[in-house]
Amino acid sequence: MQENINKPKQRVPLGPFDLEEQEMRELGYKAIDILVDRWVSLRDKDVWAGGSRSEMEEMFRESPPEERSSAMAVMTESVDKVLTRAARIDHPRFFAFVPSSPTWPSVIADALATGFNIFQGTWLESAASSQVELVVLDWFREWVGMPESAGGILTSGGSAANLNALFLARSDIHRLDQAVVYLSDQGHSSLERAARMVGFQGSNIRVIPTTKDYRIDLQLLNGAIERDQSNGLQPLVICGNGGGTNTGVVDPLIDLAKICKRENLWLHVDASYGGFSVLTEEGKSDLRGIHLADSVTLDPHKWLFQPYEVGCLLVKNLNLLESAFRVTPEYLQDVELGLEHVNFCDRGLQLTRSARAFKIWVSVKTFGMKLFRRAIQNSLDLVKEAETYIRQSNSLELMTPANLGIVCYRVNPIGYELNMEELEKLNRDISDDITESGYAMISSTRLRGEFALRLCVMNHTARREDVLGVLEATEKTAQKLLL
Numbered sequence: 001m002q003e004n005i006n007k008p009k010q011r012v013p014l015g016p017f018d019l020e021e022q023e024m025r026e027l028g029y030k031a032i033d034i035l036v037d038r039w040v041s042l043r044d045k046d047v048w049a050g051g052s053r054s055e056m057e058e059m060f061r062e063s064p065p066e067e068r069s070s071a072m073a074v075m076t077e078s079v080d081k082v083l084t085r086a087a088r089i090d091h092p093r094f095f096a097f098v099p100s101s102p103t104w105p106s107v108i109a110d111a112l113a114t115g116f117n118i119f120q121g122t123w124l125e126s127a128a129s130s131q132v133e134l135v136v137l138d139w140f141r142e143w144v145g146m147p148e149s150a151g152g153i154l155t156s157g158g159s160a161a162n163l164n165a166l167f168l169a170r171s172d173i174h175r176l177d178q179a180v181v182y183l184s185d186q187g188h189s190s191l192e193r194a195a196r197m198v199g200f201q202g203s204n205i206r207v208i209p210t211t212k213d214y215r216i217d218l219q220l221l222n223g224a225i226e227r228d229q230s231n232g233l234q235p236l237v238i239c240g241n242g243g244g245t246n247t248g249v250v251d252p253l254i255d256l257a258k259i260c261k262r263e264n265l266w267l268h269v270d271a272s273y274g275g276f277s278v279l280t281e282e283g284k285s286d287l288r289g290i291h292l293a294d295s296v297t298l299d300p301h302k303w304l305f306q307p308y309e310v311g312c313l314l315v316k317n318l319n320l321l322e323s324a325f326r327v328t329p330e331y332l333q334d335v336e337l338g339l340e341h342v343n344f345c346d347r348g349l350q351l352t353r354s355a356r357a358f359k360i361w362v363s364v365k366t367f368g369m370k371l372f373r374r375a376i377q378n379s380l381d382l383v384k385e386a387e388t389y390i391r392q393s394n395s396l397e398l399m400t401p402a403n404l405g406i407v408c409y410r411v412n413p414i415g416y417e418l419n420m421e422e423l424e425k426l427n428r429d430i431s432d433d434i435t436e437s438g439y440a441m442i443s444s445t446r447l448r449g450e451f452a453l454r455l456c457v458m459n460h461t462a463r464r465e466d467v468l469g470v471l472e473a474t475e476k477t478a479q480k481l482l483l
Protein backbone atom coordinates (compact mmCIF):
# COMPACT_ATOMS: atom_id res chain seq x y z
CA MET A 1 0.00 0.00 0.00
CA GLN A 2 2.76 2.38 1.10
CA GLU A 3 4.67 1.76 -2.16
CA ASN A 4 1.90 3.11 -4.37
CA ILE A 5 1.69 6.56 -2.79
CA ASN A 6 4.41 8.19 -4.95
CA LYS A 7 3.62 6.36 -8.15
CA PRO A 8 2.25 8.61 -10.91
CA LYS A 9 -1.42 7.89 -11.48
CA GLN A 10 -2.11 6.10 -14.72
CA ARG A 11 -4.47 8.18 -16.85
CA VAL A 12 -7.16 6.32 -18.70
CA PRO A 13 -7.09 7.63 -22.30
CA LEU A 14 -10.11 9.71 -23.29
CA GLY A 15 -10.45 7.87 -26.54
CA PRO A 16 -8.58 6.58 -29.57
CA PHE A 17 -7.32 10.06 -30.50
CA ASP A 18 -5.91 10.85 -27.07
CA LEU A 19 -2.22 11.73 -26.73
CA GLU A 20 -0.02 11.32 -23.69
CA GLU A 21 -0.42 14.31 -21.37
CA GLN A 22 3.22 15.29 -21.80
CA GLU A 23 2.96 15.04 -25.57
CA MET A 24 -0.14 17.24 -25.51
CA ARG A 25 1.67 19.90 -23.53
CA GLU A 26 4.75 19.77 -25.74
CA LEU A 27 2.64 20.09 -28.86
CA GLY A 28 0.83 23.09 -27.41
CA TYR A 29 4.01 24.82 -26.21
CA LYS A 30 5.60 24.23 -29.60
CA ALA A 31 2.58 25.76 -31.33
CA ILE A 32 2.85 28.85 -29.15
CA ASP A 33 6.59 29.12 -29.84
CA ILE A 34 5.95 28.91 -33.57
CA LEU A 35 3.31 31.62 -33.38
CA VAL A 36 5.35 33.95 -31.19
CA ASP A 37 8.42 33.49 -33.42
CA ARG A 38 6.25 34.40 -36.39
CA TRP A 39 4.83 37.41 -34.57
CA VAL A 40 8.15 38.91 -33.47
CA SER A 41 9.82 38.44 -36.86
CA LEU A 42 6.83 39.46 -39.00
CA ARG A 43 8.34 42.80 -40.06
CA ASP A 44 11.43 41.06 -41.47
CA LYS A 45 9.51 38.46 -43.43
CA ASP A 46 8.35 38.71 -47.05
CA VAL A 47 4.81 39.98 -47.29
CA TRP A 48 3.88 37.39 -49.87
CA ALA A 49 4.92 33.76 -50.14
CA GLY A 50 2.38 32.09 -52.41
CA GLY A 51 2.89 29.74 -55.34
CA SER A 52 1.28 28.36 -58.46
CA ARG A 53 -1.27 25.55 -58.53
CA SER A 54 1.25 23.19 -60.11
CA GLU A 55 3.81 23.87 -57.36
CA MET A 56 1.17 23.28 -54.70
CA GLU A 57 -0.06 20.10 -56.41
CA GLU A 58 3.45 18.76 -56.41
CA MET A 59 3.93 19.56 -52.74
CA PHE A 60 0.66 18.28 -51.35
CA ARG A 61 -1.06 15.72 -53.57
CA GLU A 62 -1.07 12.42 -51.65
CA SER A 63 -3.44 9.81 -50.30
CA PRO A 64 -4.31 10.00 -46.61
CA PRO A 65 -2.04 7.66 -44.59
CA GLU A 66 -3.42 4.53 -42.90
CA GLU A 67 -1.06 4.58 -39.95
CA ARG A 68 -0.36 7.18 -37.30
CA SER A 69 2.73 9.38 -37.09
CA SER A 70 4.29 11.62 -34.50
CA ALA A 71 1.97 14.57 -33.83
CA MET A 72 4.94 16.88 -33.35
CA ALA A 73 6.56 15.88 -36.64
CA VAL A 74 3.31 16.27 -38.59
CA MET A 75 2.52 19.61 -37.01
CA THR A 76 5.92 21.23 -37.48
CA GLU A 77 6.28 19.99 -41.04
CA SER A 78 2.75 21.08 -41.92
CA VAL A 79 3.20 24.55 -40.46
CA ASP A 80 6.38 24.96 -42.46
CA LYS A 81 4.96 23.69 -45.70
CA VAL A 82 1.38 24.96 -45.52
CA LEU A 83 0.91 27.94 -43.24
CA THR A 84 3.99 29.84 -44.34
CA ARG A 85 3.08 29.66 -48.05
CA ALA A 86 0.58 32.48 -48.12
CA ALA A 87 0.25 36.23 -48.10
CA ARG A 88 0.99 37.62 -44.64
CA ILE A 89 -2.15 39.68 -44.24
CA ASP A 90 -1.08 41.08 -40.87
CA HIS A 91 2.35 42.19 -42.11
CA PRO A 92 3.09 45.88 -41.46
CA ARG A 93 3.36 46.43 -45.22
CA PHE A 94 0.33 44.44 -46.37
CA PHE A 95 -1.78 47.18 -47.93
CA ALA A 96 -3.67 45.10 -50.51
CA PHE A 97 -7.40 44.29 -50.59
CA VAL A 98 -8.59 44.55 -46.96
CA PRO A 99 -5.81 43.85 -44.46
CA SER A 100 -6.43 42.24 -41.11
CA SER A 101 -4.20 42.12 -38.07
CA PRO A 102 -5.50 40.37 -34.99
CA THR A 103 -4.23 41.09 -31.50
CA TRP A 104 -2.35 38.34 -29.71
CA PRO A 105 -4.93 37.93 -26.91
CA SER A 106 -7.66 37.55 -29.52
CA VAL A 107 -5.67 34.84 -31.32
CA ILE A 108 -5.15 32.93 -28.08
CA ALA A 109 -8.77 33.47 -27.04
CA ASP A 110 -9.92 32.01 -30.35
CA ALA A 111 -7.66 28.99 -29.87
CA LEU A 112 -8.99 28.54 -26.33
CA ALA A 113 -12.60 28.78 -27.43
CA THR A 114 -11.83 26.13 -30.05
CA GLY A 115 -10.16 23.97 -27.42
CA PHE A 116 -13.19 24.25 -25.14
CA ASN A 117 -15.28 23.22 -28.14
CA ILE A 118 -18.09 25.60 -27.29
CA PHE A 119 -21.30 25.02 -29.21
CA GLN A 120 -22.85 28.45 -29.41
CA GLY A 121 -26.07 27.64 -31.18
CA THR A 122 -28.14 27.31 -28.03
CA TRP A 123 -28.14 28.84 -24.56
CA LEU A 124 -28.31 25.43 -22.91
CA GLU A 125 -24.96 24.52 -24.37
CA SER A 126 -23.17 27.88 -24.04
CA ALA A 127 -24.76 30.05 -21.35
CA ALA A 128 -21.82 32.30 -20.48
CA SER A 129 -20.42 32.72 -23.96
CA SER A 130 -23.91 33.40 -25.34
CA GLN A 131 -24.25 36.13 -22.71
CA VAL A 132 -20.86 37.48 -23.77
CA GLU A 133 -22.10 37.60 -27.38
CA LEU A 134 -25.15 39.57 -26.22
CA VAL A 135 -22.91 42.04 -24.39
CA VAL A 136 -20.51 42.42 -27.32
CA LEU A 137 -23.45 42.96 -29.69
CA ASP A 138 -24.74 45.63 -27.34
CA TRP A 139 -21.35 47.36 -27.39
CA PHE A 140 -21.49 47.40 -31.19
CA ARG A 141 -25.08 48.67 -31.14
CA GLU A 142 -24.09 51.54 -28.89
CA TRP A 143 -21.01 52.39 -30.94
CA VAL A 144 -23.14 52.60 -34.07
CA GLY A 145 -25.91 54.45 -32.19
CA MET A 146 -28.78 52.11 -32.99
CA PRO A 147 -31.79 52.07 -30.63
CA GLU A 148 -32.12 49.68 -27.69
CA SER A 149 -34.65 47.63 -29.66
CA ALA A 150 -31.80 46.63 -31.97
CA GLY A 151 -29.82 43.44 -31.66
CA GLY A 152 -28.03 41.01 -33.85
CA ILE A 153 -25.74 38.09 -34.32
CA LEU A 154 -22.09 37.42 -35.04
CA THR A 155 -21.57 35.72 -38.38
CA SER A 156 -18.66 34.21 -40.27
CA GLY A 157 -18.03 37.54 -42.01
CA GLY A 158 -19.49 40.49 -43.87
CA SER A 159 -20.80 38.41 -46.77
CA ALA A 160 -22.82 36.19 -44.45
CA ALA A 161 -24.20 39.22 -42.60
CA ASN A 162 -25.22 40.86 -45.89
CA LEU A 163 -26.95 37.65 -46.93
CA ASN A 164 -28.88 37.48 -43.66
CA ALA A 165 -29.83 41.16 -43.99
CA LEU A 166 -31.28 40.76 -47.47
CA PHE A 167 -33.10 37.60 -46.43
CA LEU A 168 -34.64 39.56 -43.60
CA ALA A 169 -35.59 42.52 -45.78
CA ARG A 170 -37.51 40.23 -48.12
CA SER A 171 -38.85 37.78 -45.52
CA ASP A 172 -42.52 38.79 -45.65
CA ILE A 173 -42.67 39.63 -49.32
CA HIS A 174 -45.03 37.40 -51.24
CA ARG A 175 -44.25 38.48 -54.81
CA LEU A 176 -40.49 38.40 -54.88
CA ASP A 177 -40.59 38.56 -58.67
CA GLN A 178 -41.81 42.15 -58.25
CA ALA A 179 -39.45 43.23 -55.48
CA VAL A 180 -36.51 45.48 -56.32
CA VAL A 181 -33.20 45.95 -54.53
CA TYR A 182 -31.01 49.03 -55.12
CA LEU A 183 -27.23 48.82 -54.87
CA SER A 184 -24.56 51.39 -55.58
CA ASP A 185 -22.08 50.65 -58.37
CA GLN A 186 -19.52 50.81 -55.55
CA GLY A 187 -21.37 48.20 -53.47
CA HIS A 188 -19.47 45.07 -52.47
CA SER A 189 -19.90 42.00 -54.66
CA SER A 190 -21.36 40.09 -51.70
CA LEU A 191 -24.48 42.29 -51.88
CA GLU A 192 -25.33 41.33 -55.44
CA ARG A 193 -24.55 37.70 -54.65
CA ALA A 194 -26.77 37.87 -51.56
CA ALA A 195 -29.58 39.48 -53.56
CA ARG A 196 -29.44 36.61 -56.05
CA MET A 197 -29.23 34.00 -53.30
CA VAL A 198 -32.33 35.24 -51.52
CA GLY A 199 -34.24 35.15 -54.78
CA PHE A 200 -34.28 38.65 -56.27
CA GLN A 201 -34.67 38.36 -60.04
CA GLY A 202 -31.53 39.52 -61.87
CA SER A 203 -33.65 42.11 -63.68
CA ASN A 204 -34.81 43.52 -60.32
CA ILE A 205 -31.34 44.21 -58.98
CA ARG A 206 -30.68 47.86 -59.78
CA VAL A 207 -27.07 48.99 -59.73
CA ILE A 208 -27.24 52.77 -59.32
CA PRO A 209 -24.33 54.82 -60.68
CA THR A 210 -22.34 56.98 -58.31
CA THR A 211 -21.46 60.66 -58.52
CA LYS A 212 -17.95 61.99 -59.19
CA ASP A 213 -16.96 61.30 -55.59
CA TYR A 214 -18.21 57.66 -55.70
CA ARG A 215 -21.32 58.24 -53.57
CA ILE A 216 -24.60 56.79 -54.78
CA ASP A 217 -26.35 59.28 -57.09
CA LEU A 218 -29.51 60.23 -55.21
CA GLN A 219 -31.20 61.71 -58.24
CA LEU A 220 -30.70 58.53 -60.26
CA LEU A 221 -31.79 56.46 -57.26
CA ASN A 222 -35.01 58.45 -56.83
CA GLY A 223 -35.64 58.22 -60.57
CA ALA A 224 -35.18 54.44 -60.55
CA ILE A 225 -37.56 54.02 -57.59
CA GLU A 226 -40.20 56.17 -59.29
CA ARG A 227 -39.87 54.27 -62.55
CA ASP A 228 -40.15 50.92 -60.81
CA GLN A 229 -43.24 52.05 -58.91
CA SER A 230 -44.95 53.24 -62.05
CA ASN A 231 -44.12 49.92 -63.71
CA GLY A 232 -45.98 48.08 -60.95
CA LEU A 233 -42.82 46.79 -59.25
CA GLN A 234 -42.19 46.93 -55.51
CA PRO A 235 -39.06 48.83 -54.43
CA LEU A 236 -37.97 46.98 -51.32
CA VAL A 237 -34.47 47.64 -50.09
CA ILE A 238 -31.62 50.10 -50.56
CA CYS A 239 -28.09 49.00 -49.71
CA GLY A 240 -25.82 51.89 -48.78
CA ASN A 241 -22.07 51.77 -48.35
CA GLY A 242 -20.59 52.39 -44.93
CA GLY A 243 -17.20 52.62 -46.57
CA GLY A 244 -16.95 51.21 -50.10
CA THR A 245 -14.20 48.63 -50.64
CA ASN A 246 -12.81 50.44 -53.68
CA THR A 247 -12.35 53.91 -52.27
CA GLY A 248 -13.54 53.90 -48.63
CA VAL A 249 -16.27 56.40 -49.53
CA VAL A 250 -19.46 56.44 -47.44
CA ASP A 251 -22.85 56.99 -49.09
CA PRO A 252 -25.08 59.87 -47.91
CA LEU A 253 -26.73 57.70 -45.28
CA ILE A 254 -29.06 60.37 -43.89
CA ASP A 255 -30.46 61.01 -47.36
CA LEU A 256 -30.85 57.28 -47.96
CA ALA A 257 -32.70 56.97 -44.66
CA LYS A 258 -35.06 59.78 -45.69
CA ILE A 259 -35.82 58.08 -49.00
CA CYS A 260 -36.43 54.80 -47.22
CA LYS A 261 -38.76 56.45 -44.73
CA ARG A 262 -40.67 58.28 -47.45
CA GLU A 263 -41.04 55.21 -49.66
CA ASN A 264 -41.29 52.65 -46.88
CA LEU A 265 -38.14 50.77 -47.94
CA TRP A 266 -35.63 48.80 -45.91
CA LEU A 267 -32.26 50.50 -45.48
CA HIS A 268 -29.30 48.16 -45.19
CA VAL A 269 -25.87 49.70 -44.59
CA ASP A 270 -22.92 47.52 -45.45
CA ALA A 271 -20.30 48.86 -43.06
CA SER A 272 -18.14 45.73 -43.26
CA TYR A 273 -15.27 47.83 -44.39
CA GLY A 274 -15.60 51.11 -42.50
CA GLY A 275 -17.99 50.40 -39.63
CA PHE A 276 -15.61 50.34 -36.69
CA SER A 277 -14.22 53.73 -37.62
CA VAL A 278 -17.26 55.08 -35.70
CA LEU A 279 -15.00 54.65 -32.70
CA THR A 280 -13.14 57.77 -33.86
CA GLU A 281 -14.66 61.25 -34.16
CA GLU A 282 -13.68 61.35 -37.80
CA GLY A 283 -15.28 58.01 -38.62
CA LYS A 284 -18.40 58.90 -36.65
CA SER A 285 -18.79 62.01 -38.74
CA ASP A 286 -18.19 60.12 -42.03
CA LEU A 287 -20.77 57.50 -41.06
CA ARG A 288 -23.40 59.89 -39.75
CA GLY A 289 -26.85 58.46 -40.28
CA ILE A 290 -25.76 54.81 -39.91
CA HIS A 291 -27.94 54.54 -36.79
CA LEU A 292 -31.03 55.13 -38.94
CA ALA A 293 -30.56 51.88 -40.87
CA ASP A 294 -32.87 48.88 -40.52
CA SER A 295 -29.81 46.66 -40.66
CA VAL A 296 -26.07 47.17 -40.51
CA THR A 297 -23.22 44.82 -41.37
CA LEU A 298 -19.97 45.12 -39.42
CA ASP A 299 -16.85 43.01 -39.75
CA PRO A 300 -14.74 42.68 -36.59
CA HIS A 301 -12.11 40.65 -38.50
CA LYS A 302 -11.31 43.86 -40.34
CA TRP A 303 -11.02 47.07 -38.31
CA LEU A 304 -11.60 45.56 -34.87
CA PHE A 305 -8.40 43.53 -35.12
CA GLN A 306 -9.91 40.06 -34.67
CA PRO A 307 -8.71 36.84 -36.27
CA TYR A 308 -10.89 35.30 -38.98
CA GLU A 309 -13.77 34.56 -38.97
CA VAL A 310 -16.14 37.04 -37.41
CA GLY A 311 -18.69 39.36 -38.97
CA CYS A 312 -21.81 40.91 -37.48
CA LEU A 313 -25.35 41.79 -38.42
CA LEU A 314 -27.24 44.37 -36.36
CA VAL A 315 -30.96 44.78 -36.95
CA LYS A 316 -33.11 47.65 -35.72
CA ASN A 317 -36.05 45.38 -34.96
CA LEU A 318 -34.64 42.32 -33.25
CA ASN A 319 -38.03 40.59 -33.19
CA LEU A 320 -38.03 40.56 -36.97
CA LEU A 321 -34.66 38.81 -36.99
CA GLU A 322 -35.87 36.06 -34.72
CA SER A 323 -39.19 35.59 -36.44
CA ALA A 324 -37.47 35.35 -39.83
CA PHE A 325 -34.99 32.68 -38.80
CA ARG A 326 -36.61 30.79 -35.95
CA VAL A 327 -37.51 27.15 -36.58
CA THR A 328 -38.21 24.83 -33.64
CA PRO A 329 -37.77 21.15 -34.40
CA GLU A 330 -38.75 18.41 -31.90
CA TYR A 331 -35.19 17.29 -31.32
CA LEU A 332 -34.35 20.79 -30.02
CA GLN A 333 -37.31 21.09 -27.65
CA ASP A 334 -34.96 20.85 -24.65
CA VAL A 335 -33.19 24.07 -25.60
CA GLU A 336 -36.33 26.22 -25.32
CA LEU A 337 -35.65 27.87 -21.97
CA GLY A 338 -37.79 30.97 -22.48
CA LEU A 339 -37.21 34.00 -24.66
CA GLU A 340 -34.70 35.68 -22.36
CA HIS A 341 -32.37 32.72 -22.90
CA VAL A 342 -31.25 33.51 -26.42
CA ASN A 343 -30.56 30.65 -28.77
CA PHE A 344 -28.35 32.22 -31.40
CA CYS A 345 -29.43 29.54 -33.88
CA ASP A 346 -32.73 31.48 -33.96
CA ARG A 347 -31.01 34.55 -35.38
CA GLY A 348 -29.29 33.24 -38.48
CA LEU A 349 -28.34 30.34 -40.71
CA GLN A 350 -26.01 28.39 -38.44
CA LEU A 351 -27.04 25.93 -35.76
CA THR A 352 -23.51 24.89 -34.89
CA ARG A 353 -21.56 28.08 -34.24
CA SER A 354 -18.25 28.80 -32.56
CA ALA A 355 -17.85 31.21 -29.64
CA ARG A 356 -16.91 34.16 -31.83
CA ALA A 357 -17.60 36.84 -29.24
CA PHE A 358 -15.06 35.42 -26.82
CA LYS A 359 -12.01 36.74 -28.69
CA ILE A 360 -13.60 40.18 -29.02
CA TRP A 361 -14.45 40.23 -25.32
CA VAL A 362 -10.96 39.16 -24.27
CA SER A 363 -9.12 41.61 -26.50
CA VAL A 364 -11.35 44.59 -25.66
CA LYS A 365 -11.04 43.86 -21.94
CA THR A 366 -7.28 43.48 -22.30
CA PHE A 367 -6.49 46.64 -24.23
CA GLY A 368 -9.42 48.94 -23.47
CA MET A 369 -11.22 51.13 -25.96
CA LYS A 370 -8.68 53.97 -25.88
CA LEU A 371 -6.15 51.76 -27.61
CA PHE A 372 -8.63 50.49 -30.19
CA ARG A 373 -9.62 54.08 -31.01
CA ARG A 374 -6.00 55.10 -31.31
CA ALA A 375 -5.17 52.19 -33.63
CA ILE A 376 -8.05 53.07 -35.96
CA GLN A 377 -7.16 56.76 -35.90
CA ASN A 378 -3.58 55.80 -36.74
CA SER A 379 -4.74 54.11 -39.98
CA LEU A 380 -6.77 57.19 -40.88
CA ASP A 381 -3.77 59.46 -40.26
CA LEU A 382 -1.31 57.27 -42.17
CA VAL A 383 -3.49 57.28 -45.27
CA LYS A 384 -3.77 61.05 -45.11
CA GLU A 385 0.03 61.21 -45.05
CA ALA A 386 0.08 58.92 -48.07
CA GLU A 387 -2.28 61.30 -49.87
CA THR A 388 0.01 64.25 -49.11
CA TYR A 389 3.02 62.30 -50.40
CA ILE A 390 1.19 61.37 -53.61
CA ARG A 391 0.07 64.95 -54.20
CA GLN A 392 3.68 66.16 -53.90
CA SER A 393 5.20 63.46 -56.09
CA ASN A 394 6.20 64.13 -59.70
CA SER A 395 5.46 60.61 -60.77
CA LEU A 396 2.34 59.71 -58.75
CA GLU A 397 -1.19 60.86 -59.56
CA LEU A 398 -3.94 60.90 -56.94
CA MET A 399 -7.09 59.12 -58.13
CA THR A 400 -9.17 59.26 -54.94
CA PRO A 401 -8.25 61.13 -51.74
CA ALA A 402 -7.84 59.43 -48.36
CA ASN A 403 -11.17 57.99 -47.24
CA LEU A 404 -11.43 55.71 -44.22
CA GLY A 405 -7.98 54.20 -44.65
CA ILE A 406 -7.92 53.93 -48.47
CA VAL A 407 -6.18 56.07 -51.06
CA CYS A 408 -6.13 55.31 -54.81
CA TYR A 409 -3.41 56.52 -57.13
CA ARG A 410 -1.31 55.56 -60.11
CA VAL A 411 2.11 56.14 -61.50
CA ASN A 412 1.81 58.72 -64.28
CA PRO A 413 5.16 60.45 -64.57
CA ILE A 414 5.29 64.00 -65.89
CA GLY A 415 6.80 64.21 -69.36
CA TYR A 416 6.01 60.65 -70.51
CA GLU A 417 2.52 61.27 -71.94
CA LEU A 418 1.51 57.61 -71.51
CA ASN A 419 -1.82 56.52 -72.99
CA MET A 420 -4.38 54.49 -71.00
CA GLU A 421 -3.04 51.11 -72.08
CA GLU A 422 0.56 52.04 -71.35
CA LEU A 423 -0.46 53.44 -67.98
CA GLU A 424 -2.30 50.25 -67.10
CA LYS A 425 0.61 48.03 -68.11
CA LEU A 426 3.13 50.15 -66.23
CA ASN A 427 1.06 50.23 -63.04
CA ARG A 428 0.20 46.55 -63.21
CA ASP A 429 3.89 45.70 -63.64
CA ILE A 430 4.81 47.94 -60.70
CA SER A 431 2.25 46.27 -58.43
CA ASP A 432 3.46 42.78 -59.48
CA ASP A 433 7.07 43.77 -59.04
CA ILE A 434 6.49 45.06 -55.51
CA THR A 435 4.59 41.92 -54.53
CA GLU A 436 7.25 39.62 -56.01
CA SER A 437 9.98 41.53 -54.19
CA GLY A 438 8.36 40.49 -50.90
CA TYR A 439 8.77 44.00 -49.48
CA ALA A 440 5.11 44.99 -49.56
CA MET A 441 1.79 44.21 -51.13
CA ILE A 442 -0.66 46.64 -52.67
CA SER A 443 -3.53 45.78 -54.98
CA SER A 444 -5.29 47.40 -57.87
CA THR A 445 -8.81 48.27 -58.89
CA ARG A 446 -10.67 50.13 -61.61
CA LEU A 447 -12.17 53.55 -61.09
CA ARG A 448 -14.57 54.54 -63.86
CA GLY A 449 -12.81 51.92 -65.95
CA GLU A 450 -9.31 53.28 -65.31
CA PHE A 451 -6.66 51.13 -63.69
CA ALA A 452 -5.69 52.38 -60.22
CA LEU A 453 -3.35 51.26 -57.47
CA ARG A 454 -5.06 51.06 -54.12
CA LEU A 455 -3.40 51.41 -50.74
CA CYS A 456 -5.46 50.24 -47.78
CA VAL A 457 -4.02 50.78 -44.30
CA MET A 458 -5.91 48.89 -41.66
CA ASN A 459 -3.26 46.91 -39.78
CA HIS A 460 -2.33 48.04 -36.31
CA THR A 461 1.19 46.88 -37.23
CA ALA A 462 1.75 49.54 -39.94
CA ARG A 463 3.96 52.56 -39.25
CA ARG A 464 4.63 55.78 -41.11
CA GLU A 465 7.86 54.43 -42.66
CA ASP A 466 5.97 51.40 -43.98
CA VAL A 467 3.36 53.47 -45.78
CA LEU A 468 5.79 56.04 -47.17
CA GLY A 469 8.29 53.26 -47.93
CA VAL A 470 5.76 51.59 -50.22
CA LEU A 471 5.11 54.83 -52.09
CA GLU A 472 8.86 55.34 -52.50
CA ALA A 473 9.14 51.74 -53.71
CA THR A 474 6.38 52.48 -56.24
CA GLU A 475 8.31 55.47 -57.58
CA LYS A 476 11.61 53.58 -57.71
CA THR A 477 10.04 50.59 -59.46
CA ALA A 478 8.50 52.97 -62.00
CA GLN A 479 11.90 54.51 -62.69
CA LYS A 480 13.41 51.05 -63.13
CA LEU A 481 10.67 49.93 -65.51
CA LEU A 482 10.73 53.15 -67.54
CA LEU A 483 14.49 53.09 -68.13
Ligand SMILES: Cc1ncc(COP(=O)(O)O)c(C=O)c1O
Nearest residue numbers: 098157158159188190245272273
Ligand atom coordinates in the same frame (compact mmCIF):
# COMPACT_ATOMS: atom_id res chain seq x y z
C1 LIG B 1 -17.77 46.64 -47.96
C2 LIG B 1 -17.60 45.15 -47.81
N1 LIG B 1 -18.69 44.38 -47.70
C3 LIG B 1 -18.60 43.04 -47.55
C4 LIG B 1 -17.37 42.42 -47.52
C5 LIG B 1 -17.31 40.92 -47.36
O1 LIG B 1 -16.86 40.62 -46.08
P1 LIG B 1 -16.25 39.16 -45.74
O2 LIG B 1 -15.04 39.04 -46.61
O3 LIG B 1 -15.96 39.26 -44.31
O4 LIG B 1 -17.28 38.16 -46.10
C6 LIG B 1 -16.20 43.18 -47.64
C7 LIG B 1 -14.89 42.54 -47.66
O5 LIG B 1 -13.88 43.14 -47.94
C8 LIG B 1 -16.32 44.59 -47.79
O6 LIG B 1 -15.24 45.37 -47.90
